[in-house]
Amino acid sequence: MTLAKPAHKRILLKLSGEALMGDDQFGINRATIVRMVEEIADITRLGVEVAVVIGGGNIFRGVAGGSVGMDRATADYMGMLATVMNALALADAMDKQGLTARVMSAIGIEQVVEPYVRPKALQYLEEGKVVVFAAGTGNPFFTTDTAAALRGAEIGAELVLKATKVDGVYTADPAKDPTATRYSQLTFDEAITRNLGIMDATAFALCRDQRLPIRVFSIVKPGALKRVVMGEDEGTLVYA
Numbered sequence: 453m454t455l456a457k458p459a460h461k462r463i464l465l466k467l468s469g470e471a472l473m474g475d476d477q478f479g480i481n482r483a484t485i486v487r488m489v490e491e492i493a494d495i496t497r498l499g500v501e502v503a504v505v506i507g508g509g510n511i512f513r514g515v516a517g518g519s520v521g522m523d524r525a526t527a528d529y530m531g532m533l534a535t536v537m538n539a540l541a542l543a544d545a546m547d548k549q550g551l552t553a554r555v556m557s558a559i560g561i562e563q564v565v566e567p568y569v570r571p572k573a574l575q576y577l578e579e580g581k582v583v584v585f586a587a588g589t590g591n592p593f594f595t596t597d598t599a600a601a602l603r604g605a606e607i608g609a610e611l612v613l614k615a616t617k618v619d620g621v622y623t624a625d626p627a628k629d630p631t632a633t634r635y636s637q638l639t640f641d642e643a644i645t646r647n648l649g650i651m652d653a654t655a656f657a658l659c660r661d662q663r664l665p666i667r668v669f670s671i672v673k674p675g676a677l678k679r680v681v682m683g684e685d686e687g688t689l690v691y692a
C-alpha cells in the first residue's frame with residue numbers, strides 16, 4: 453500500500469487574527485489556537501514545510517476605539533504590534549504541541565523576537581521548523597494578507613492558504629448578502645475587477661504577478677487544512 457502524498461511541499465498559511473478569537477469578542481481563545489496548531493502539526497507530519505503569516509484584528513479591534521482620530525500610520529504600527537502578540541501565542545502553542553516554531557518580525561524588536569532574514573527563514577523551513585511571520589510587511593497602509601502574498605513569494609511557497617471564517621470566495625460578502633454563492637475557482641483578474649472583498653487588491657495583484665495561487669478555505673471546518681494540502685477540492689482557488 454502506498455500512502456497518499458501531499459500535493460504541496462511548501463505552503464504559506466495566512467491566519468487572520470479573528471481566526472484566533474474563536475467565539476470570543478476579541479483576544480486569543482486558547483481552545484481555538486490549540487485546535488489550529490493540531491491541524492498544522494498534522495500537515496507537518498506529512499512532510500509539508502509550513503510558514504504562517506498571522507493577522508492582528510482580534511487584538512487590534514479591542515484597542516481600536518483608542519485609535520479613532522489617530523494618525524493612520526501610528527494606528528497601523530499598533531496593528532503590527534498586535535500581530536507580534538498573536539505570533540508569540542501561536543508559537544508558544546506550537547512548542548507545547550511538539551512543533552518547533554520560530555517567530556520572525558518585519559519590524560525591529562530584537563528583545564522579543566528575531567528579525568526577518570530571508571535566508572534564515574528558508575533554513576528553518578528546510579529544517580522542518582514552522583516559521584511564523586509577525587508584523588506584516590513592516591509598513592503601514594498594508595495588510596497581513598499582502599504580507600502573506602509577499603512572504604509566500606519570497607520563500608517560494610507553492611500556494612498561499614487563506615484560512616478564514618467563510619469557506620471560500622463568494623459572489624458578494626456572505627455576511628451581508630445571504631443570496632451570495634461560492635466560487636469553486638476564479639482568476640485574480642476576476643477577483644480584482646469584481647471587487648470581491650475577501651482579500652485586498654494589493655495582495656491579489658502581487659500573487660497574480662508572481663503566479664502564486666491562493667486557496668481560501670474555512671478555518672472552522674475540521675480537517676480542511678489537510679484536505680487542501682492533499683490537493684482536494686476545498687474552498688475556492690484563485691489563480692493567475
Ligand SMILES: Nc1ncnc2c1ncn2[C@@H]1O[C@H](COP(=O)(O)OP(=O)(O)O)[C@@H](O)[C@H]1O
Nearest residue numbers: 468509616617620621622624625627648649650
Ligand atoms: N466576496 C467575498 N467572499 C467571501 N468573503 C467575503 C467577500 N467579501 C467580503 N468577505 C468577508 O471577508 C471576511 C474574510 O476575511 P478575513 O481576512 O478572515 O477577515 P478580516 O480581514 O476581517 O480579518 C469574511 O468575514 C467575509 O465576510
Ligand SMILES: O=c1ccn([C@@H]2O[C@H](COP(=O)(O)OP(=O)(O)O)[C@@H](O)[C@H]2O)c(=O)[nH]1
Nearest residue numbers: 468469507508509528531588589594595596
Ligand atoms: O503590513 C502590514 C500588516 C498589518 N498592518 C496593521 O496591522 C493590522 C492587523 O492586520 P490585519 O488587519 O491584516 O489582520 P487580520 O485582519 O488578518 O486579523 C492592520 O489593520 C494594520 O493596521 C500594517 O500596518 N502593515
